[in-house]
Amino acid sequence: MRRVILFLLLAGFLAAPAWAGQCNIPAGGQCSLVMDPAPAPVEVVNLGQDKEASVLGWWLYSVQGEPRRVATVLKPGEAVIFSPPKSKDGQGDSFAARTLVIFNLGTTELSARTVK
Numbered sequence: 001m002r003r004v005i006l007f008l009l010l011a012g013f014l015a016a017p018a019w020a021g022q023c024n025i026p027a028g029g030q031c032s033l034v035m036d037p038a039p040a041p042v043e044v045v046n047l048g049q050d051k052e053a054s055v056l057g058w059w060l061y062s063v064q065g066e067p068r069r070v071a072t073v074l075k076p077g078e079a080v081i082f083s084p085p086k087s088k089d090g091q092g093d094s095f096a097a098r099t100l101v102i103f104n105l106g107t108t109e110l111s112a113r114t115v116k
Contacts, residue, residue, distance in 0.1 A: 021114035048108025059097035
């Protein structure tokens with residue numbers, strides 16, 4: 001039981017949830033931005049001075065729906081904004097993705113924050 005609890009705590013720590021809608025993502029790291037109650041666009045910035053950064057992410061829905069993939073390559077100092085995609089449920093009601101999981105596949109640091 002202790003191992004299970006320790007594993008869950010470690011997994012939660014490694015998932016690097018973003019507090020206050022922002023996070024720095026080291027090279028090879030990842031971050032998840034959870035937006036509740038309202039989803040918002042996310043700005044990702046390459047903080048490196050001389051290296052490109054590869055960004056891979058998935059928008060996740062809180063109910064049903066397939067995750068939506070986003071990806072880009074950022075030049076030094078460049079930024080991109082990912083807007084939450086919308087989907088419809090079986091009754092035709094529209095809803096937006098509320099979580100963006102971002103993976104930094106590059107060798108430079110990234111910054112991510114929600115844009116209000």
